[in-house]
Amino acid sequence: MAGEIVYADLSHLGDGSSAEKHGAPAFCPWWHRLLFIARRLGQLILLVLVVVLSVRAYAGCKLCPRDWQLHGERCYWLSEESGNWTQGMKSCENQDSQLVVLQDKKEKEHIKTVTGKSPLPVWIGLRSHQKVWRWVDNTPFNPKMLGTSLREMDEGCGTLRAKDFKVNKCDAEHKWVCKKKPFLLCSVAAEHGEKSDASI
Numbered sequence: 001m002a003g004e005i006v007y008a009d010l011s012h013l014g015d016g017s018s019a020e021k022h023g024a025p026a027f028c029p030w031w032h033r034l035l036f037i038a039r040r041l042g043q044l045i046l047l048v049l050v051v052v053l054s055v056r057a058y059a060g061c062k063l064c065p066r067d068w069q070l071h072g073e074r075c076y077w078l079s080e081e082s083g084n085w086t087q088g089m090k091s092c093e094n095q096d097s098q099l100v101v102l103q104d105k106k107e108k109e110h111i112k113t114v115t116g117k118s119p120l121p122v123w124i125g126l127r128s129h130q131k132v133w134r135w136v137d138n139t140p141f142n143p144k145m146l147g148t149s150l151r152e153m154d155e156g157c158g159t160l161r162a163k164d165f166k167v168n169k170c171d172a173e174h175k176w177v178c179k180k181k182p183f184l185l186c187s188v189a190a191e192h193g194e195k196s197d198a199s200i
Helices: 002-015 018-022 030-058 085-094 105-115
Strands: 069-071 074-078 122-129 132-135 157-161 164-168 175-180
Touching: 069 105, 074 105, 085 122, 085 175, 105 122, 105 157, 105 175
Parallel strands: 122 175
Antiparallel strands: 069 074, 074 175, 122 132, 122 157, 157 164
């Protein structure tokens, strides 16, 4: 009887299963498969979170074209060449921008940064017509903002030299400063599935 048991054991060991003969992997317990699926699901969730957080990090991020400077909510560019006021205006329009329209004293101060240490005046988007001064976007001109009075101003086009406003003949040759809205990498609307408005 003992010999039979030994025989049966030897017979079983000698037989070997087909899985052992062919080197097939042994089956994993069900909880191994469950852990594997949970791990993969966790990696997927982590990837989605990284993508969502990256998009939110760039939401509202503003970008200017090459050689333009971002300041606040606008991009600024100083021309390399000189020309008359009309040439400056057309150059800006060709770049989907306009000659700079100064909104406040801080922006006026910033133009000094854009122009560098150049002592030469630059064209801005200000021009008179029959002694009525207006910006190129048709907004009225506030002389106090530039530290001058209308009595001092005659016909011509506006320039800035450092922080000083000067009136020049419109056919004089100067560089100019253009201004436009930056590109938006992602807006709040894009987060809600709508198309981003990357206006210029």
